[in-house]
Amino acid sequence: MAMDGSSGGEEFAVGCLLSIKTTFGDEFEGQVITYDRPSNIVVLQEGLKSNPQSRRNIRLLKANYIKEFSFLGQSDDPLDLKKCYLDLNSLQSKEDAAVRQAEIDVERIGVGVTAEAQSIFDALSKTLPVRWDKSVIVVMNEVRVSSPYLAESVTGGTPAANERVRKVLELERRRLQTRGSGQ
């Protein structure tokens, strides 16, 4: 069983347990679900030791990026094609939901801001409605926190709101600091 991925001439036996090292240095163990010759893709699943119904990582790996692998064992065909069926609707809704969620998440990610700014944003978002306006964090649609996101950089809004944002910002900064130092 000379499974030389780059040649593509040999099949990866379905059900094989392999330990694979890729040309990029990734190393993982997995079971071969299938090997597709035309595209030269090996489909592997990780986490074999867990319960078969549980969720596993799945890798679609171009076989020609396999640097080396070792054969660990053989087990049954992981996929029973006769039992497999999919619901396109649920797939579609799953994707839609994922895309929507991603868009929401994207809103939360500042463009061109530092990681610190993002963590401040995330921290503020736990207690206050926030959004990004370029690199400025807008709190409650009125108070603006611009770089470097210190208490002094809080501007706008009613005095009460401004004061409140300052307080929360200081608190969150302190918390972030302690967390950072703790690590």
Place this chain on the structure above:
Amino acid sequence: MGWRNEEDERRSPSSSPLVNDALLLTTMCIIGLSVDVHIKDGSIYSGIFHTACVDDRYAIVLKQARMIKKGSCDSNVANEGVIGTLIIQSEDLVQVVAKRVVLPADGFAGHETGDDTGAVACSFPSNGTQLTEGNKTMSTKSNVDQPQANQTKCLSGTDNGFPTHSTNNTLEVNKNADAKVSTKKEEALKDSDDNRKKKSYQSNGVKTNNQKESIMSSSSSPTETITSKIPNSNQTAKEFKLNPGAKIFSPSFPNKRSATPPVIPTGANLAYVQDGYPAVQVAAPPPEVEISPYAPRSLPVKFFPYGGNGGGDVQQHHPPPIVGYMTNRGQPVRYSNQYQTTPTYVQPATQNVMVGRFGPVVYVHPVSQDVVPSTTGFSQVNTCSILTPHQVHVPKHQGSAAAQALQLCATPPFISAAGGGGGQTPFMLPGHHIPISQPPYPIIRPMPLPGSNAFLVSKFS
């Protein structure tokens, strides 16, 4: 590369994608999941797996992709922005890593959402051909494959769960489900379907056999889909119609009817009926040869009311009672004939039937009256016992139903006498009956009557 060409040629006739099935399945499974895609230059993009091109090489499309690791190639987009749609060509693709995926193996149901339509088997190459095959064979096969089809239907539960890689049987079911789904969308259509069914049943009326019925109905039904549906309907119709909630009961109604005549499935009947009418139980036991005419007749009559009462489904079950009436009206003549021809020992059966009648309502009358004349003609002992329930029974419905039934069933003179006595003027009855029937008869008869009369008076006054 020789093998690849070979492979292509081998696969092309079935017009399947060029990637293999398992890869396609895996691809479908990770749609909508967040995946990390490793690129040739070492960079990694994270995004939502949108789709893959499987025609030639395996290229993929990500939505909301973000670079999470910068690769060696400078020309790649490296900013932290999100790329709405990122196409990763096959040449650039190294690896796709999807985290926490459940493959639909091990009987995992991938259709949990339970939508009515659009459940599509993941496209295995054989599917198309099998489907057409199923189409062709459906009408012929459906009778034969009934039980299996039923089973698979049960397994799939809702309409949309298609076993992908399936035998012809299941495919038939799928096909049926498809047709069903399409018809389901138009309530009117469906109703008309049901009506058609009813009509067919109605015309069948006396049919005692499941098969006969299915054959009949299939022959009478206009389109192929319906043809395929009805034969299966005995069991599968239930699942089919589970989706439109109100119709849960209607399938069981044909079930009952079809199931009862052949005696064997009485158990199933009981399960369905459940409403606790003794009628079915009583009626079912007398499955003797002579009784077979009774069974189909009496049971349908009963079942209509059941559907109406037990189901509580207004829309569907209003029609059935009407049909019940109709059958009753049409049948008395026929049945009276049967009764007259039937020998004396039928009457024990009729007794049972009578008792059964007792519980259900209006529809009973024609039958009971039929019975009365025959019994009066034949054996007194039986009639006595019969009559008591009969008379008690009749008064209950006397006002409206009994009168109706009387008009309908007035065929033999006996009926008019006996039924008239029971229905119209109970007090007069003794006088009527004594001359007609033999000595033992009247003696016993008058006894119950006064009692029932008393009830009557109290009830109707």
